[in-house]
Amino acid sequence: MSRRPSHPVRLLASALAAGALLTTAACSDGGGSENASDTAAEQAGVARPDAAKQTPTGSPSAPAVLTEAGAKAALLTEADLEGGWNQVQDADKWRDRLLVGKVDVAAFLTAKSSATDCQALLDALYDDGLLGDPSGPSALTGFEQGDSRLLEQVAGYDRAGLDARLKWLRTLPDTCDEFTATGSGGAERTVQVTEASVPDVGDARAGLRVSVQGDADGGPATLTLDIAAVRVDTSAVTVMGGGLEGGQTDSVAQAVRQGTERLKTVLDGGTPSPQPTTMD
Numbered sequence: 264m265s266r267r268p269s270h271p272v273r274l275l276a277s278a279l280a281a282g283a284l285l286t287t288a289a290c291s292d293g294g295g296s297e298n299a300s301d302t303a304a305e306q307a308g309v310a311r312p313d314a315a316k317q318t319p320t321g322s323p324s325a326p327a328v329l330t331e332a333g334a335k336a337a338l339l340t341e342a343d344l345e346g347g348w349n350q351v352q353d354a355d356k357w358r359d360r361l362l363v364g365k366v367d368v369a370a371f372l373t374a375k376s377s378a379t380d381c382q383a384l385l386d387a388l389y390d391d392g393l394l395g396d397p398s399g400p401s402a403l404t405g406f407e408q409g410d411s412r413l414l415e416q417v418a419g420y421d422r423a424g425l426d427a428r429l430k431w432l433r434t435l436p437d438t439c440d441e442f443t444a445t446g447s448g449g450a451e452r453t454v455q456v457t458e459a460s461v462p463d464v465g466d467a468r469a470g471l472r473v474s475v476q477g478d479a480d481g482g483p484a485t486l487t488l489d490i491a492a493v494r495v496d497t498s499a500v501t502v503m504g505g506g507l508e509g510g511q512t513d514s515v516a517q518a519v520r521q522g523t524e525r526l527k528t529v530l531d532g533g534t535p536s537p538q539p540t541t542m543d
Contacts, residue, residue: 327496327530327531327532328399328419329399329400329417329418329419329497329498329529329530330400331400331402333400333529333530334400334401334402334417334418334419334529335402336525336529336534336535337402337417337500337522337525337526337528337529337535338402338403338404338415338417338522338525339404339406339415339518339521339522339525341406343517343518343521343522343525344406344413344514344517344518344521345514345517346408346513346514347408348406348407348408348413348514349406349407349408350404350405350406351405351406351407353405354403354404354405354414355391355403357389357405357412357414358389358390358391361389361412363410363411363412363486363506363507364410364480364507365479365480366479366480366484366486366507367479367480368389368486370446370447370479371446371452371475371477371479371484371486372385372388372389372475372486373446373447374444374445374446374447374452374475374477375444375445376442376443376444376445376454378438378439378442380431380434380435380438380439381435381438381439381442381444381454381456382444384435384439384456384473385444385454388473388488388503389412389414389503391403391416391418393416393428393432393490393492393501393503394418394420394425394428394429394492394499394501395420395424395425395428397418397419397420398419398420398421398424399418399419399420399497399498400418400419401416401417401418401419402416402417402418403415403416403417408514409506409508410506410507410508411504411505411506411508411511412504412505412506413502413503413504413511413514413515413518414502414503414504415500415501415502415518415522416500416501417498417499417500417522417526418498418499418501419497419498420497420498420499421497422496422497425494425497425499426467426494429467429468429469429492429494430469432469432471432490432492433458433469435456435471436456436457436458436471439454439456440455440456441453441454441455441456442454444475446477450477450478451477452475452476452477453475453476453477454473454474454475454476455473455474455476456471456472456473457471457472458470458471458472459471459472459489459490459491459512460516461491461492461493461516461519462491462516462519462520462523464493464519464520464523464524465493465494465495465500465523466494466495466496467493467494468491468492468493468494469491469492470489470490470491470492471489471490472487472488472489472490472510472512473487473488473490474486474487474488474510475487484507485507486505486506486507487505487506487507487509487510488503488504488505488510489503489504489505489510489511489512489515490502490503490515491503491515491516491518491519493519493522493523495523495526495527495530496530498526498530500519500522500523500526502515502518502519502522503515504518
């Protein structure tokens with residue numbers, strides 16, 4: 264894993280809000296016809312006073328703005344996940360120090376590939392920059408279940424950059440497929456990258472499964488991660504889950520569904536339920 268920046272950039276900013284059309288026609292006592300004075304004014308080329316306030320049908324509304332408080336409120340809680348996941352207090356330190364069983368994940372993943380795209384993927388595992396650096400607020404949380412870990416990021420991004428990064432993720436199963444990376448001590452790691460399905464939520468999405476095989480703690484080890492990213496306007500939810508016992512396909516899918524719904528609720532001005540746990 265790469266070294267965390269000065270402060271973890273927090274894993275998203277907006278859902279569309281529908282604008283309501285103002286009703287402008289006044290009804291006469293006869294029922295249904297326009298008021299005579301309004302009709303005369305229109306015939307004279309004078310707009311009714313409320314006509315300028317109308318929103319043209321189909322015109323886009325401004326995207327909601329993700330705030331720091333909103334990003335934190337959109338994060339998953341234990342109540343959003345099944346299977347005995349426990350929320351942790353130090354997920355922001357996972358890319359610096361994370362033991363899975365007796366395996367130092369940071370040391371295991373610190374390996375170099377000759378392919379630029381594949382190296383960028385390796386550097387982003389258990390990172391908060393899989394979708395690039397957020398341009399808006401960001402929040403991070405993590406959960407553990409035995410030797411498995413689940414990491415979620417909610418953040419706001421530049422729309423063009425976010426779309427480009429999602430497109431890049433979709434190319435990795437072809438670009439990287441299977442490659443060899445070399446650790447700091449010369450030990451080789453075999454990395455496999457395949458496409459993974461993502462629930463049909465949000466505005467755009469991408470999914471990967473990444474497995475890294477090598478030696479750790481005096482024996483063979485394979486770290487498997489299921490990765491899913493979902494865009495909601497200019498925000499995104501990113502979830503990574505897995506460990507030495509395999510991927511976490513079902514839990515990641517559930518986290519994506521719940522996380523996307525929580526983000527939409529926040530962007531619509533609501534408060535997700537259950538209330539998220541405050542994570543310092």
